[in-house]
Amino acid sequence: MSDTPLLDQLETGPWPSFIADLKRMAAKKPQIKDLLGQLERSYEEKITHWKHGGIVGVLGYGSGIIGRYSDLPDDFPGLEHFHTMRINQPSGWFYTTAALRMLCDIWDQYGSGVMNMHGSTGDIIFLGTTTDNLEPCFQALARNGFDIGGSGSAMRSPSCCCGLSRCEWSCYDTMEACYDITQEFQFELHRPGFPYKFKFKFSGCPNDCVAAVARADCSVIGVWKDDIRIDQAAVKAYAGGELKPKGGGAHVDKLDIQKDVVDLCPTQCMSWDGSTLKINNRECNHCMHCINLMPQALRPGTDKGATILLGSHAPILEGAQMSWVIVPFMRMEKPFDELKELGANIMEWWTENGKNRERVGELILRLGMREFCLAVGLDPVPQSIKTPRCNPFFFWHPEDFEAEAEGKTYIKL
């Protein structure tokens, strides 16, 4: 009988199986046999046998290495130390095949050979090495132009969608912004000094392919300020069925412009009289629905930048949160000084006031958006209001009275 009857079941489905991959690896890496054995044991006993955390790292860095040990080292000696290394991925996850081979060779030499492309933050994940191999592995990576990513109470490796490199909808160069911000905050990435983790994610348009709005403390999402560009002849071609919606990937073969596009616009700002499509751009909330359906007829405008949102995270202290708008429009051009300054101000306020394991979004919930805006020097904007007309109170600060005495008015009549 097989040593791993429970794991074997995972090979029986129609999809590629990580168990099959691990069995293949076990032929040349003895620790992988132990890995399979421990996993089988965990499935039998319904409990993990990993211990996690601790002290291991590479000299000078406090980030990027996650200590991992088996609590059954006598049964599975190959897993006594089985640390994870996070390697900062290139912007947009572009690799040459030579780079991929180099990464595999390094990990074959210094680790288990098992890797995950990519972890949920975006890094390349090297799974399983011993403490002694961490530093030489890091040095080999560094010699080949790769660096370790973030972990712990630090900035995490920023990630981005492929942006202008492949996508015509991108409203800024996400890959450049991601790279530039990664370089700017090297100290914060490698030397944990925050209350908890902090993530930047860059999406080129509101389709938000890296899910920045749900998964980044600071979500930088491309947007345009002017009008959606319309090619009326192409709209008619979609209506007539000559052009396929979503390039052939939609639920229908031929668009009913009224039913499929206009009626589903969330702000009801479109109209179609059978020959001309009109958009009241003042009311458009840039949801991308119409553009996604008719990419050859509609395009984002030309006055482009990004919306900056803050605060999303998975459940930690509070429940899961989505980011919310703090800057409706920011120009996103090299050297991205405005974003760098804002990012540094946010991190400083959060480091000063955050409790251990409190994400910046949770701190804003605790202290209030008003405190946040005052501290980082942002003007309040209507786009930050999550639920309009839900709060009948206005709290005056002493400075408000002084400003009013000097002639400032708060209500525009």
Added chain:
Amino acid sequence: MADSVSKEELVESIYQEVAKVQGKKQLKAGDLTKLMIKKYGDAVSKNDVKFAIKELIDSGRCVYTYFGGSFIELPHEEGAAKHI
């Protein structure tokens, strides 16, 4: 940094704070910053503390640890590790 607090003094002072609580309490970089600013007032900045911590880590006198958050401690034997 003001003349009254040299970088060496600041580094040593941070080291002493870490050593004082070793095994009893874990300090984060932010805790150490607050302690130093309380001790030296305007004579040190957050940046001074940041680079003083860097020096302690780079020299190996202190290490980063992770136990549900990242802390700065004296090097010690890893509790979870069984030596090979």
